[in-house]
Amino acid sequence: MRREMLAAGAALWLGMAGPLGAQEPDWYEVTARRQTDGVRSVVADIRYAVGELRIFPAREGLLYDAHLRYDARRFEPKRKWSVAGSVGTLHLGVEGTGEDIDWQDLEIDDDDLGFLAVGLSQNVDTELVVEVGAALTELDLGGIPLTRVEYRTGASQTDISFQRPNPARIGELDLAAGAADFSAYGLGNARFDHLIFQGAVGDITLDFTGAWTADGEATIKMGLGELTLRVPHDLGVRIRKSGFLAAFDKDGFQKVDGAFQTLNWESARYKLDIELKAVLGAIDVEFVG
Amino acid sequence: MCISSRRSWWRSGGGLGVAAVLAAVALIARPAAVPAQGPTVSGSVVTLSSTTSTVELEMADGASHVISFRDGQIIVDSEVQGTYVRGGELESSWRDLLRSPDMLDGGDVAGALREWQPDPGPGVDADAADRLTAILSGFLRTESTIEAAAIPETATVAAADGRKVEIAPGIISLDDLQSNFERLRRSVEILRGEMSELDDNFALVVHDDFVIPAERVVDGNLVLLDGDLDLAGVVAGDVVVLDGLLMLTESARIEGDLLQVGGEVIETGGRVDGEMVSIVAGDLGDMIRAEIEGVDAEPSPHVVVTPTIRHGEPGFVGRVGRNVGRGVGGVVGVFAWFLGLGTLGVVLVYFFRRRLEIVADTVRVNPARSFGIGLAGQLLFVPIGLVLVVGIVTWLVIPFYLLAVALAIPAGYLAVAHAAGETVSLQRYSWIERFRFRRNNSYYYVLSGLFFLLAPFAIGSLLWLFGGLMDFVRGLSFFAAGAVTWFAVTAGFGAVILTRGGSRAEFARPAAADDLFGPSDFGEGGAASA
Numbered sequence: 001m002r003r004e005m006l007a008a009g010a011a012l013w014l015g016m017a018g019p020l021g022a023q024e025p026d027w028y029e030v031t032a033r034r035q036t037d038g039v040r041s042v043v044a045d046i047r048y049a050v051g052e053l054r055i056f057p058a059r060e061g062l063l064y065d066a067h068l069r070y071d072a073r074r075f076e077p078k079r080k081w082s083v084a085g086s087v088g089t090l091h092l093g094v095e096g097t098g099e100d101i102d103w104q105d106l107e108i109d110d111d112d113l114g115f116l117a118v119g120l121s122q123n124v125d126t127e128l129v130v131e132v133g134a135a136l137t138e139l140d141l142g143g144i145p146l147t148r149v150e151y152r153t154g155a156s157q158t159d160i161s162f163q164r165p166n167p168a169r170i171g172e173l174d175l176a177a178g179a180a181d182f183s184a185y186g187l188g189n190a191r192f193d194h195l196i197f198q199g200a201v202g203d204i205t206l207d208f209t210g211a212w213t214a215d216g217e218a219t220i221k222m223g224l225g226e227l228t229l230r231v232p233h234d235l236g237v238r239i240r241k242s243g244f245l246a247a248f249d250k251d252g253f254q255k256v257d258g259a260f261q262t263l264n265w266e267s268a269r270y271k272l273d274i275e276l277k278a279v280l281g282a283i284d285v286e287f288v289g
Numbered sequence: 290m291c292i293s294s295r296r297s298w299w300r301s302g303g304g305l306g307v308a309a310v311l312a313a314v315a316l317i318a319r320p321a322a323v324p325a326q327g328p329t330v331s332g333s334v335v336t337l338s339s340t341t342s343t344v345e346l347e348m349a350d351g352a353s354h355v356i357s358f359r360d361g362q363i364i365v366d367s368e369v370q371g372t373y374v375r376g377g378e379l380e381s382s383w384r385d386l387l388r389s390p391d392m393l394d395g396g397d398v399a400g401a402l403r404e405w406q407p408d409p410g411p412g413v414d415a416d417a418a419d420r421l422t423a424i425l426s427g428f429l430r431t432e433s434t435i436e437a438a439a440i441p442e443t444a445t446v447a448a449a450d451g452r453k454v455e456i457a458p459g460i461i462s463l464d465d466l467q468s469n470f471e472r473l474r475r476s477v478e479i480l481r482g483e484m485s486e487l488d489d490n491f492a493l494v495v496h497d498d499f500v501i502p503a504e505r506v507v508d509g510n511l512v513l514l515d516g517d518l519d520l521a522g523v524v525a526g527d528v529v530v531l532d533g534l535l536m537l538t539e540s541a542r543i544e545g546d547l548l549q550v551g552g553e554v555i556e557t558g559g560r561v562d563g564e565m566v567s568i569v570a571g572d573l574g575d576m577i578r579a580e581i582e583g584v585d586a587e588p589s590p591h592v593v594v595t596p597t598i599r600h601g602e603p604g605f606v607g608r609v610g611r612n613v614g615r616g617v618g619g620v621v622g623v624f625a626w627f628l629g630l631g632t633l634g635v636v637l638v639y640f641f642r643r644r645l646e647i648v649a650d651t652v653r654v655n656p657a658r659s660f661g662i663g664l665a666g667q668l669l670f671v672p673i674g675l676v677l678v679v680g681i682v683t684w685l686v687i688p689f690y691l692l693a694v695a696l697a698i699p700a701g702y703l704a705v706a707h708a709a710g711e712t713v714s715l716q717r718y719s720w721i722e723r724f725r726f727r728r729n730n731s732y733y734y735v736l737s738g739l740f741f742l743l744a745p746f747a748i749g750s751l752l753w754l755f756g757g758l759m760d761f762v763r764g765l766s767f768f769a770a771g772a773v774t775w776f777a778v779t780a781g782f783g784a785v786i787l788t789r790g791g792s793r794a795e796f797a798r799p800a801a802a803d804d805l806f807g808p809s810d811f812g813e814g815g816a817a818s819a
Binding site: 028029030031032033034035037059081 | 564
C-alpha cells in the first residue's frame with residue numbers, strides 16, 4: 001500500500017508538473033562535490049519531488065557531495081551555491097520540465113523515479129531544510145552538526161535516523177508529514193531543544209533513544225493514525241495530552257496535575273516534556289533500553 | 290537531442306577559445322623526451338591475515354602508501370576506494386600478488402605491482418580492479434615521470450589572440466594534434482550547455498601521459514583529452530577531464546572547478562577550490578564519446594539503480610486503505626454484475642417474457658422439484674456429454690447441448706430473480722409500502738430479485754471496512770451469498786428443464802393477481818391458460 005500511495009502521489013505530482021508519457025527515459029547521472037573551504041556554516045535547502053532521497057554524512061573534507069540521477073526528459077536539476085561572509089547556501093533539487101506528453105500512459109516504478117543522494121559536511125554547522133513530495137526518503141543525519149532541521153513531506157515514506165550524536169545542538173527540529181509512514185530513530189542523539197512534529201495521516205514512530213545531554217521539549221500533533229513513542233527507561237517523560245478519540249496507553253505513567261508523567265520524572269537526569277494533540281488513532285508508548 | 294536547451298545545472302555563456310587555438314596548430318614542431326620508467330618503491334611491508342591483506346609502500350620520494358583489502362573494502366591511504374567480493378577472484382589475485390617472491394622478499398616490488406593484472410570477470414570486482422590498478426599506476430609512475438617532466442617537453446601554440454597555449458606532452462605529429470584539437474572543439478561544443486561556467490580559453494591541453502610537478506603553476510584552464518595526468522602543481526583555473534586518468538596528488542590545487550565528463554579522476558589528496566562535478570552517464574557521455582571517436586552515438590545503457598525499499602506488513606494507513614479498497618472494489622464489482630445481469634434480464638423480459646414467467650412461476654411454486662431437477666441436471670451434465678461424444682452421430686449435437694446449458698443457467702438464474710422479486714413484491718411489507726417501492730411488472734421483478742440475490746455479496750464486501758473485526762461475519766456473508774447463488778442457479782436450471790425452456794406450464798401455478806398490473810402474456814396462454 002505504501003508503494004501504491006507513493007505511486008499515486010508521484011502520478012499526482014507529475015500530473016501537476018506537466019503531462020508525462022511512456023517515452024523512454026533519458027537518464028543522467030551527475031555528481032557535484034565541494035571541499036570544505038573556510039565556510040563556517042551552511043544552509044542546505046533541498047527540494048525533491050519524486051523519487052528516492054537520501055541524506056547522509058559526507059566523507060571527511062567535503063562540504064557537500066551530491067549524486068543525482070534524473071530523467072532529463074521529465075526533470076531539470078537545480079543547483080545553486082552562494083557564499084555570504086562565512087555562510088554558504090546550497091540550493092539543490094529537481095523540477096519538472098512540463099514536457100507535453102500523455103502522462104496517463106506513464107508507468108511509475110522504482111527505476112522510473114531516479115534519486116538524489118546528498119552528503120553533508122561533518123565539520124560545518126548546517127541548517128537543513130528539506131521539502132519532499134512523493135518520495136522514499138532516508139535521512140541518516142548522525143554526525144552532521146545540525147543547528148536547525150525543517151523537514152516537510154507529502155505522501156512519502158520517511159526514515160530519519162541519528163545513529164551518532166549531533167556534534168552541534170538543534171534549536172528547533174521541525175518535522176511535518178502528510179499522508180505518510182514516518183519514523184525517526186535516535187532522536188536523543190539529535191540534541192534538540194524543541195521538537196515539533198505534525199502528522200496528518202499515517203503510522204508514526206518517534207524514537208527518543210540516544211545520548212541525551214540536556215532536557216528537551218516536544219510538540220506532537222497527530223491527525224489520524226498510529227503514533228508510537230519509544231523512550232529510554234532513564235529519561236523522564238511527561239505527556240500533556242489533548243484531543244479526542246485517541247487511545248493512550250498509560251502504562252508506566254502516573255497522572256499529576258492533568259499530565260501523565262513517568263515514575264522517574266522528578267529524579268531523571270534529563271527530561272522530555274511532550275505536548276500531544278491527537279484526533280483519532282492509537283498512541284503507544286514503549287520503554288526501551 | 291538538444292543538450293544546451295534543457296541544462297540548467299550550469300549557467301550558459303562563454304566563448305570558444307578553442308577555435309583560436311586551432312588557428313595556430315600549424316606552428317607546432319618540437320619533439321620531447323620520453324618519460325623514464327623504473328622502480329620507485331624503496332621499501333614495502335606485506336601483512337596477510339584471514340580478513341586483511343595489506344601492503345605498505347615506501348616510495349623513493351619519501352612518500353608512503355598503504356593499500357589494504359579489509360572486510361570487503363579496498364582502502365588506499367585510509368580512503369575507501371571500492372569494494373570486493375570476499376573470496377572472489379580479485380581478492381585471490383591480490384593475495385597471490387602479495388605472496389609473490391618480489392613482494393615478500395623485497396625484490397622488484399614496483400615491477401610486481403606494475404605487472405599485476407587481475408582478471409576478476411564482470412561485476413563489482415572488475416570495477417574495483419580497474420580502479421586499484423589505476424591507483425597503483427599513479428603511485429608507481431609519479432616519481433619517474435616527475436623526473437621526466439623536468440625536461441621541457443611541451444609545445445607552445447600561439448593562439449589567434451596572442452595568448453599561448455601549451456600542448457603536452459609535446460611529442461605529437463601535426464596530424465594527431467589537429468585531430469586532438471578537433472576532438473576538443475567538438476566536445477566543448479557539445480558541453481557548452483553543461484559547462485558554461487567554464488572559461489574555455491585553455492592554457493594547457495594534455496593529450497597523453499603527463500605530469501604537472503608541485504612547483505608548476507598552470508596559469509589558466511587545463512583540459513585532459515586522454516592519457517594519464519598526474520597533477521601535483523597548481524591550476525589557476527578550471528580543469529576538464531574528457532578522457533583518460535587524472536590523479537590529484539597531495540600538493541595538487543585547482544583554483545576553479547573540476548569537471549569530469551569522461552575518464553577517471555582519482556583523489557589521493559589535493560585541493561579543489563571550486564566544485565567537483567562529474568557527468569559520466571547518460572546520453573551526454575555517449576555523445577561525447579561518440580564525438581571523440583567520430584562515430585554515431587549509441588543508445589545509452591540505462592544505469593541500474595536498486596532503491597532501498599522497505600518490505601513488510603502494511604501499517605495502519607496501509608491496512609485501512611487496503612480494507613477500504615477491498616470494500617469499495619467489492620461493491621463496485623457487485624454493481625457491475627447487477628448491471629450485466631440486469632441488462633440480460635431486461636432483454637429476456639422484452640423478448641421472452643412468457644417463457645421467463647413460466648420458468649419463474651415454476652421455481653416459485655415448485656422450488657424443491659426445480660432444485661432437485663437442477664441438481665440432477667448438474668450431476669448428469671458430464672455423463673450426458675460423454676455419451677454424446679461416444680455416439681457416432683450424436684457428437685454433432687454437442688455444440689447445441691453446450692449452448693443450451695450455457696443459456697439455461699443464466700436464464701434460470703434470472704427466472705429465480707424474477708420469482709424472488711415477485712415474491713417480495715406480493716408481500717405487503719409495510720416498509721416497502723412506505724417507500725412506494727412496489728411495482729408489479731416483470732422488469733421490476735427481475736431487477737429487484739437480482740438486488741436481493743446479489744445483496745449478500747455487497748454486504749460481505751462492505752464488511753471489509755471493519756477490517757479484522759468482522760472477519761467471521763464477512764465470511765458468513767460470503768458463504769450465504771455463495772449458497773444462495775448456487776441454489777438459485779440450480780433451481781433455475783431445473784425449472785428451465787422442467788418447463789422445457791419455458792414452453793410447458795404444468796408446474797407453474799397461475800398468479801391471477803399479475804393480470805391486474807401491467808402487461809402480461811399470461812392471458813395468451815402459458816401459465817395463465819394452463
